[in-house]
Amino acid sequence: xxxxxxxxxxxxxxxxxxxxxxxxxxxxxxxxxxxxxxxxxxxxxxxxxxxxxxxxxxxxxxxxxxxxxxxxxxxxxxxxxxxxxxxxxxxxxxxxxxxxxxxxxxxxxxxxxxxxxxxxxxxxxxxxxxxxxxxxxxxxxxxxxxxxxxxxxxxxxxxxxxxxxxxxxxxxxxxxxxxxxxxxxxxxxxxxxxxxxxxxxxxxxxxxxxxxxxxxxxxxxxxxxxxxxxxxxxxxxxxxxxxxxxxxxxxxxxxxxxxxxxxxxxxxxxxxxxxxxxxxxxxxxxxxxxxxxxxxxxxxxxxxxxxxxxxxxxxxxxxxxxxxxxxxxxxxxxxxxxxxxxxxxxxxxxxxxxxxxxxxxxxxxxxxxxxxxxxxxxxxxxxxxxxxxxxxxxxxxxxxxxxxxxxxxxxxxxxxxxxxxxxxxxxxxxxxxxxxxxxxxxxxxxxxxxxxxxxxxxxxxxxxxxxxxxxxxxxxxxxxxxxxxxxxxxxxxxxxxxxxxxxxxxxxxxxxxxxxxxxxxxxxxxxxxxx
Amino acid sequence: xxxxxxxxxxxxxxxxxxxxxxxxxxxxxxxxxxxxxxxxxxxxxxxxxxxxxxxxxxxxxxxxxxxxxxxxxxxxxxxxxxxxxxxxxxxxxxxxxxxxxxxxxxxxxxxxxxxxxxxxxxxxxxxxxxxxxxxxxxxxxxxxxxxxxxxxxxxxxxxxxxxxxxxxxxxxxxxxxxxxxxxxxxxxxxxxxxxxxxxxxxxxxxxxxxxxxxxxxxxxxxxxxxxxxxxxxxxxxxxxxxxxxxxxxxxxxxxxxxxxxxxxxxxxxxxxxxxxxxxxxxxxxxxxxxxxxxxxxxxxxxxxxxxxxxxxxxxxxxxxxxxxxxxxxxxxxxxxxxxxxxxxxxxxxxxxxxxxxxxxxxxxxxxxxxxxxxxxxxxxxxxxxxxxxxxxxxxxxxxxxxxxxxxxxxxxxxxxxxxxxxxxxxxxxxxxxxxxxxxxxxxxx
Numbered sequence: 001x002x003x004x005x006x007x008x009x010x011x012x013x014x015x016x017x018x019x020x021x022x023x024x025x026x027x028x029x030x031x032x033x034x035x036x037x038x039x040x041x042x043x044x045x046x047x048x049x050x051x052x053x054x055x056x057x058x059x060x061x062x063x064x065x066x067x068x069x070x071x072x073x074x075x076x077x078x079x080x081x082x083x084x085x086x087x088x089x090x091x092x093x094x095x096x097x098x099x100x101x102x103x104x105x106x107x108x109x110x111x112x113x114x115x116x117x118x119x120x121x122x123x124x125x126x127x128x129x130x131x132x133x134x135x136x137x138x139x140x141x142x143x144x145x146x147x148x149x150x151x152x153x154x155x156x157x158x159x160x161x162x163x164x165x166x167x168x169x170x171x172x173x174x175x176x177x178x179x180x181x182x183x184x185x186x187x188x189x190x191x192x193x194x195x196x197x198x199x200x201x202x203x204x205x206x207x208x209x210x211x212x213x214x215x216x217x218x219x220x221x222x223x224x225x226x227x228x229x230x231x232x233x234x235x236x237x238x239x240x241x242x243x244x245x246x247x248x249x250x251x252x253x254x255x256x257x258x259x260x261x262x263x264x265x266x267x268x269x270x271x272x273x274x275x276x277x278x279x280x281x282x283x284x285x286x287x288x289x290x291x292x293x294x295x296x297x298x299x300x301x302x303x304x305x306x307x308x309x310x311x312x313x314x315x316x317x318x319x320x321x322x323x324x325x326x327x328x329x330x331x332x333x334x335x336x337x338x339x340x341x342x343x344x345x346x347x348x349x350x351x352x353x354x355x356x357x358x359x360x361x362x363x364x365x366x367x368x369x370x371x372x373x374x375x376x377x378x379x380x381x382x383x384x385x386x387x388x389x390x391x392x393x394x395x396x397x398x399x400x401x402x403x404x405x406x407x408x409x410x411x412x413x414x415x416x417x418x419x420x421x422x423x424x425x426x427x428x429x430x431x432x433x434x435x436x437x438x439x440x441x442x443x444x445x446x447x448x449x450x451x452x453x454x455x456x457x458x459x460x461x462x463x464x465x466x467x468x469x470x471x472x473x474x475x476x477x478x479x480x481x482x483x484x485x486x487x488x489x490x491x492x493x494x495x496x497x498x499x500x501x502x503x504x505x506x507x508x509x510x511x512x513x514x515x516x517x518x519x520x521x522x523x524x525x526x527x528x529x530x531x
Numbered sequence: 532x533x534x535x536x537x538x539x540x541x542x543x544x545x546x547x548x549x550x551x552x553x554x555x556x557x558x559x560x561x562x563x564x565x566x567x568x569x570x571x572x573x574x575x576x577x578x579x580x581x582x583x584x585x586x587x588x589x590x591x592x593x594x595x596x597x598x599x600x601x602x603x604x605x606x607x608x609x610x611x612x613x614x615x616x617x618x619x620x621x622x623x624x625x626x627x628x629x630x631x632x633x634x635x636x637x638x639x640x641x642x643x644x645x646x647x648x649x650x651x652x653x654x655x656x657x658x659x660x661x662x663x664x665x666x667x668x669x670x671x672x673x674x675x676x677x678x679x680x681x682x683x684x685x686x687x688x689x690x691x692x693x694x695x696x697x698x699x700x701x702x703x704x705x706x707x708x709x710x711x712x713x714x715x716x717x718x719x720x721x722x723x724x725x726x727x728x729x730x731x732x733x734x735x736x737x738x739x740x741x742x743x744x745x746x747x748x749x750x751x752x753x754x755x756x757x758x759x760x761x762x763x764x765x766x767x768x769x770x771x772x773x774x775x776x777x778x779x780x781x782x783x784x785x786x787x788x789x790x791x792x793x794x795x796x797x798x799x800x801x802x803x804x805x806x807x808x809x810x811x812x813x814x815x816x817x818x819x820x821x822x823x824x825x826x827x828x829x830x831x832x833x834x835x836x837x838x839x840x841x842x843x844x845x846x847x848x849x850x851x852x853x854x855x856x857x858x859x860x861x862x863x864x865x866x867x868x869x870x871x872x873x874x875x876x877x878x879x880x881x882x883x884x885x886x887x888x889x890x891x892x893x894x895x896x897x898x899x900x901x902x903x904x905x906x907x908x909x910x911x912x913x914x915x916x917x918x919x920x921x922x923x924x925x926x927x928x929x930x931x932x933x934x935x936x937x938x939x940x941x942x943x944x945x946x947x948x949x950x951x952x953x954x955x956x957x958x959x960x961x962x963x964x965x966x967x968x969x970x971x972x973x974x975x976x
C-alpha cells in the first residue's frame with residue numbers, strides 16, 4: 001500500500017508544527033522519519049492517524065485522497081500505529097487487549113476470544129513473535145508488550161505500520177529483534193513508518209530516510225549516509241558525535257555504597273546487597289535495562305527511599321538516614337531520571353526551577369524573605385551559560401522542550417560546589433545538539449575532580465561517558481567492567497549473565513585505595529571473576 | 532539484514548531543494564522548537580501535574596469574569612420565569628408578543644437594580660451617608676468571606692482542598708468569644724487577645740487535618756468535613772453549659788462580648804462596618820507576601836504543584852501540608868473573630884452562617900490568588916447584602932442569589948463549557964483538548 005502525505009501543514013495558533021510536509025511511503029518500504037524531539041514527527045503522524053486535523057494538505061492512500069476523522073477511520077483504511085507509550089490494559093490478557101475495541105462476539109453478545117487467540121497464534125508464528133495469547137500483559141517484558149501492540153495493528157489488517165520511537169524502552173537485544181521483525185514485515189508487504197532520533201537504528205532498518213527539522217522536511221537520505229551527515233541534517237549544523245574525552249585521572253575514592261539493600265513493603269527485593277565505590281574525577285556509569293533497580297539506587301542514595309539499609313558513605317559520613325535536604329546541602333547534585341515528575345515543577349518559572357533546592361539559602365533568600373531580583377539574575381546567567389532556549393526566565397518550565405528542561409535541571413545541579421554528582425538518564429528525550437553539550441558539562445564536572453555516577457539505559461551514552469561500567473540486573477550488581485567493554489558483552493550482562501560468562505574482564509573492586517570494607521566483603525563481581 | 536534491496540525510489544543524499552535547510556528562524560516562534568504544541572501535548576498526556584483540580588483552582592481569570600456574567604444571565608432567566616407578570620404576559624404571547632418582552636425586561640431590570648441599590652449605592656436615598664450605607668454593608672459581609680476565602684485559597688495552592696472553613700470559623704469564634712465575654716481586660720489588649728485566640732482556634736482546627744494528612748495520609752476533604760460537624764455540635768453543646776450560655780436565657784446564645792474585645796466601628800454607630808475589614812485587607816497583603824515572596828510560600832506552592840519534584844528538591848512535604856493547613860485555619864479563625872468581635876458580638880449556633888462554604892466559592896472564583904480572593908469576596912459580599920434588599924424591595928426570593936452563586940461555581944468548574952459558549956479558542960487550549968481526545972480514543976484503539 002502506498003501512502004502519500006502531500007503538503008501537510010499543521011498550525012497550533014501561531015505556531016507551525018508541520019510546514020508543508022511531503023512524504024511518500026512506497027509499498028513494502030521502511031521509511032524513517034528522523035528528527036529531534038519537538039521537530040514535528042509525532043504531530044505529523046497524529047495528523048495521518050486522524051488524531052489532529054491538518055490545517056492544509058492531503059493524505060493519499062494508493063493515490064486516492066482520504067480523510068480520517070479519528071483513529072477508527074485510519075485503522076479501517078489499513079493504518080496501524082504503535083505509540084511510544086503503549087495503549088494496553090495491564091491486567092488484561094494478550095488476547096483481551098488485542099480484541100479490545102474490535103471484539104468478536106457470539107450470540108447474545110458473548111465475547112468470542114477464540115477467534116482472536118487463533119489470529120494471534122497465526123501472526124505470532126508467521127513472524128516468530130513468541131507471544132502467548134493468554135499471558136497477562138503486565139507480566140510480559142516490555143519488548144513483548146510492544147509485539148502485542150504490533151499484533152494489535154496486524155490483526156486489524158494494517159498494511160502501513162507507524163512505529164513512534166519504538167526502541168526507547170527496549171534492551172539492545174530487544175531492539176535488534178524489533179529491527180529484524182520490521183524487516184520481515186516489509187518482506188511480507190507491510191509498509192513501515194519508523195520514527196526515531198537514534199541514528200544507528202535508522203541507518204540499520206531504513207530503505208529511505210526523511211529528515212525533519214522544526215516542522216519542515218530538510219532533506220532525504222539513503223541509509224548509507226554517514227551518521228554525522230544525518231546528525232548535521234537533523235540539527236542544522238555540524239555535530240561532533242565523538243566526544244573525544246580524555247582518560248580519567250581518578251583520585252581518592254570518596255564515595256562508597258556498601259551493602260545497600262532496598263526491600264519493598266510487599267517483600268520484593270528491589271536492591272540486593274549493592275556495593276561499589278566511585279573515585280574523585282571518575283565517571284561510574286550504571287547500565288541496565290529500565291526497571292532493574294536503577295531508580296531505587298539513586299533514590300536510596302538521595303534519601304528518597306525509606307526502606308534502604310546499608311551504608312552510603314560520602315567523604316567518611318553516612319548519608320543513609322539523613323533528610324533529602326541535608327544530603328543536597330552536603331554537596332550532592334542529583335539529576336533525577338524523570339525531569340517532568342521529579343526534576344521540575346512545570347508550572348513554576350524557569351527562574352524558580354533554577355533555585356528549586358536552594359530557594360531558602362543565601363543569596364536567594366534572606367531569612368524568610370526570598371530575593372526575586374537575585375533569583376532572576378541567576379536565571380539570566382544560567383539561561384545564557386547553558387544556552388537554555390526560553391523566551392525569558394519568567395516562562396513556565398513546562399513550556400520548554402525536553403532538552404531545554406533538562407538543561408535547567410543540569411544548570412541547577414552543576415552550579416554549586418559538589419562532592420558527588422549523580423545523573424539519572426541525563427539525556428533522555430534530549431535532542432542530539434543538546435546531548436553533546438550536556439555530556440561535555442558532565443565531563444567537565446568529572447575533570448574538576450567530582451566523583452560522578454551516571455545511570456543510563458542507553459548503551460551509547462554509557463560507552464560515551466563511562467570510565468567504569470556497573471551493570472544492574474534485577475536489583476543485583478552483575479559486575480563492574482571497564483568503560484571500553486563492547487556493547488554485545490554489556491547486552492549479555494544486562495540480560496543477567498555475569499561478566500565472566502559474557503566474556504568481559506571484571507575489574508577488581510576498589511583498586512588502589514583498598515578500602516577495608518571491600519576487602520572484607522567479597523563482592524559479586526569478584527565471585528564471578530573466580531568462577 | 533536490512534539492506535535496501537527493493538526499496539523503490541530512494542532519494543538523493545542531499546538536502547531537498549524545495550525546502551532549504553539553512554533557515555530555521557523563519558518559522559514563527561521557531562526560536563525554541565520546544566514550545567511546539569506536540570511537545571506540550573506529549574507532556575500533558577500522562578502529566579500528573581496538570582490535574583483537573585489544578586486547572587479549576589488556578590485557571591484563567593477571564594473564565595472567572597465570564598462565569599459571573601453567564602451566571603447573572605441564568606439568574607435573569609430564573610427571575611423572569613418566576614415573575615407573575617411575565618407568566619401573565621406569556622399567556623397572550625401570540626396576541627401581543629412585545630408585552631412579554633416588556634414584562635421580562637421590567638422584572639429583570641427591577642431585580643438587578645434593586646440588587647445594585649442594596650449592595651453598592653442607593654440612588655434613591657436622601658443624603659450621602661444613607662446612599663453609601665449599602666456599600667458598607669457589602670464590605671461588612673465581605674470581611675469574613677475574604678478572610679476564610681484566603682484560607683481556602685492558600686490551602687488550594689498547596690493542592691489541599693480545605694472544606695473545613697466552616698469548622699475553623701466556629702472554633703476561632705468560640706475561642707475569641709470566650710476571651711471576649713469571660714476575661715476582663717483593658718481595651719486594645721482585650722481585642723488583640725481575642726484575635727490571637729481566634730487565630731489559635733482556627734489554626735488548631737485546620738492543623739488537625741494537616742497533621743492527619745501529613746502523618747497518616749488521611750484525605751483532607753473527609754477530615755475537614757467531619758471536623759465541621761464536630762465543631763458545630765461542640766459549639767451547640769457548649770452553648771447549653773453555664774460557662775457559655777447567657778445567664779437567664781434558655782436560648783443557645785452566649786453573653787455579649789465586652790466592648791473592649793470588639794472591633795471598633797469605622798464610620799460610627801450608624802454603620803456596621805468595623806475594623807475587621809482592615810484586618811482582612813492586611814491579611815490579603817500578608818498572604819500575597821507569604822505565597823509570592825517567602826520561602827514558606829515557595830515550599831507550599833512547590834508541594835502543591837508537584838510534590839514529587841518538591842520532595843526530590845529536599846522540601847519537607849509533610850511539613851508543608853501541616854503549615855498550609857495551620858495558616859489556612861488561622862485565616863478562617865480570623866474570619867470567626869470578625870464575626871464575633873465585629874458583627875455578631877455573641878456566640879450562637881449561626882455564628883459562622885455559611886461563610887465557610889461560601890469561602891470555597893470565593894477562593895475558586897478568585898483563582899486561589901490573594902487579590903482575586905479579595906475581589907471575589909467583595910462580589911459575594913455584595914450579592915449577600917444586595918440579595919436581602921432585593922427580596923424586600925421586589926419580592927424576588929434571596930434564593931436567586933444563591934442560585935447565581937452556585938452557577939458561578941458550576942461554570943468555573945467546567946472551563947470548557949465557558950470556552951465553548953464564548954468560543955474562546957487559542958492554539959494552546961485547542962491542542963490540550965485535542966490531547967484529551969487522543970487519550971480517549973487512543974485507549975480504545
